[in-house]
Amino acid sequence: MRPSRVGGVLRGTLLSLVVAVMLLPVYAMVAVASASDATDLGGLGFDAARFGEHLTRLFGQGDFPLYLRNSVILSLGVAVLEVVLSGAAGYALAQLAFPGRRVLFAVVVGTLSLSPIVVLVPMYLVVRQLGWIDTFQGMIVPFAVSAFGVFLVRQFALSLPRELLLSARVDGAGELRIFLRVAVPLLRPALLTLFLLQFLAQWDNLLWPLVVANKPGLWPLPVGLSQLQTEYDFSAGLVGTAALVTAVPPLALMFVLQRYYVAGLTLGGVKK
Amino acid sequence: MTLLTRRRLLAAAALTTASGLLSACGGSEPEAAVPADGVPRGKLSVWLHQTKAYDAVFTKLLHSYVQEFGGVDVTPLYVPVDKLDAKLLTAFAGDAPPDLFKIGGWTIAGHARKGRLAPIIPKAMGVPDEKALVAQYDQNAISSLSYQGRLYGVPVDYTICCLYYRRDRFAEAGLDPDKPPATWEEVAEYSKRLTSADGKKVGLQWILGNPQWTLMQLLALVRGKGGGILSADAGTATLASDAGVEALRYYGSVGEAKLSNPLSGFGLFATGQAAMVVSGLFAMDLFPALNKQLVFGRSFDIAPLPHWDGGQPVAPAYTWGWAVAEESKLPYTAWHFIDYLQREDVAARQLKDASLLTPVKGWEKLPGADAKAMEIMAASAPHADFGPRTPVWQEMAKALTDAGDAVAFGKKTPERAAADFDQAMRIAL
């Protein structure tokens, strides 16, 4: 057993090293957050006092809590809708024969490949037609479903254990009941991953909220924080601090969820 | 839904064309928009890009305006400068532009051609006609905001390029910090002496990859040689000429394109890697903000933009402007508010607090700015050149940037780059 143990230690060390390298840029972000000005970006030292100063300034700018609140509403709204709607559609595409299934899947794959840039104006026209300019629904609904989400859930749902679904049917359970009681628990890792990814995507979305929201009262963090950085003039440390603070909620969410999705992964996998 | 959207597009199109025609036929509309009592009313939406300093001035003005004219409510919206165009364009396409906005003077022609802008309403600005309004401003600056003989904006944030140089780097290299180069030939010579053996420190460094700055830098070089980027009527590209090719050759011969900084040339000047850079008035505040060690007059200084030996001086310039949307239902109120923002006492305060120059007549005498800077700008003003006024400004500036960068990075010969530019513009114009 000795060689395999050595192998295990080696593997563990190597993996840790790789992960450590991946975390280096995160440290660079921490370092930049304490930079004094734009000529001081290269250094990797961390000045706690100056970082504290930046934090105070950031939170002292009255609107920061507002942007934070808006970001939470936007990101949660999109993530929840996404999980429910893309989850349902992804499952249906994988497991249920219904009219238009092939067409829908073709649309999903097509949508995945369509450049969002060219649909920006048409999408804006749709949202305007619905009277949703300057509203949360105008920011949220256009992202309520995504081709990525449907595709992700579908790929996972294709692997659902057939026997379980069959036996539920034999027991006389309705299709919707099977979806909710059998499939959803098994799809939990995929759904949680989707939740996290869509939350992140919205947390990082600058362009659409900027285009749709004309009231600063609706602005999420990326739009709000972009005010810190003007064309030629920015305080590098302050922008860095804002970036770091912005990263905290999604990171926290990820750590909370990771227990479930990592544990869930094995559960959700197909045991034959 | 397809039909709806399409109909919507068509309706918008019809509307803009119709109003464009109307205003082209002598502008009876603005007259109609003037309320009988001359009192501004209504809710105005304003979009502008943010600068912290200007915000302090603008917010105060906004409050005092709303106080003075009780019937008006103004909602400002600050948009990051690199997203302002996209947001404006989307709003224009969706028939939902703000009433007034601050836009780059170079975009006026493009917007005006597409019928998006409402011409000024002299009555709202307390003057009998357009001529009287123009007379209140620096001629060059305000005329850069007109298109096909009509005035679509009033200027704010007027900038004339000058040469920034690092006194400390000059002293280090044995050059007299009180004698900045006056000609491009001298700049090249000085640059050689200022370039370190490892190439990490250079003399003049261009702002590369940035369409607006590329245009101004090359404009100085090309026009100084007697050439032009576009023909006088802005109908054809004329870079592939002796002047254009020489300018590009010079452009590629100074500076080191591979030097990198998150803020390009501005950042390189702040760190001292670049000893000279072409920039505007705003940079006097910028450099000390980027590097707290820099003090104007001690570690860095300004000089008039160089000219070619024996050639005419050229002072590339730009101005932002306030403009009003054609679709605004309150053009009178919008222009009235703009007029309020442009008063002379405001101009003085703005210059002092935000380093933004409103080119009102006699701006040279406005107090509050650095005397030397004002002197240089005043001396350059007669040579101010706003560049080609074309509705396809963005395409031109991008193609010019491609040309300049290609030469600076050694990818193309100046001849080839100039020819490629002319070719690209043939399609665009």
Added chain:
Amino acid sequence: MTLTVRLAGPATTVSGRGQRWAEARAGSLLALPAAVYFLLFWVVPFAGAVWLSFTDYELAGVPAWTGLDNYRRLLGDPGFWNSAQVTALYTLASVVPSIVLALAIAVPLSRPGRLNGVLRALVMVPAAMPLVATSMVWSAIFADEGLANTLIGLVGGGPLPWLTDERLALWALVIMTTWKHLGLFVIILTAGLQGLPSGVFEAAAIDGAGPLRIFARITLPLLRRTLLFVLVIAVIGAMQSFVPAFLLTKGGPAGATEVLPLYLWATGFGFERMGYASAIAMVLLLAMLALSLVQFGVLRGGEDG
């Protein structure tokens, strides 16, 4: 493992027709909201974009029908071809290494163990960092005295002009996006790996197959469905990648990182040539669909066809 539950066989006690009816009803119900959404927010705008691609539309006025003009213009547009080349290179350079790397990390990481649990959490950290908010930090990382050059200095390399060298700049973008997406790929692949039946591996190990052989002969084929997903997502993500270049290099130096979506952006929202931009988008769409079809074909075992 690769079975689908389309109830191809009559192996149920539920009557075939009743079951089909129940499935159709439930399927339609579950898919309806998504179908309506796609219709409203993608199919309609898409139809609009297709129409615009045959017109001269400058974000104002009536779009004028110009037939194939935009497509003809595209063929002779050096800017388009430069961008197409950059995008192809960028896609290749970012997809292949990131999937290989993700597999190399995911295989050992999918084993149980306390350390692996911790590492699985940490590997996702970059994916959770907002890209827009942290882009400024990346330009600092790639600056002359930034982190990237500090690391290279440790192994004796000279400082590199990451963002201002025509050949390097694209790789700087590749590094940034790989960093951002690696964790996600690892987690999805780990999920796939952990779902594989362990019995097969044990049998192979007893037969004396080495780890590489097991990986090539058993793990990879069984992982096809997950791989397909990661591959399709990675390729499409790379071909549509806009944010990194927009934030970090603006397409420079001298057009070296002007990926197609960036060119599309400049054409549509810079030059206001939305008709032409739509034509570029259609070409990009067709290229992506073709690639997706190839991937679905090659990894057919992962599909239910």
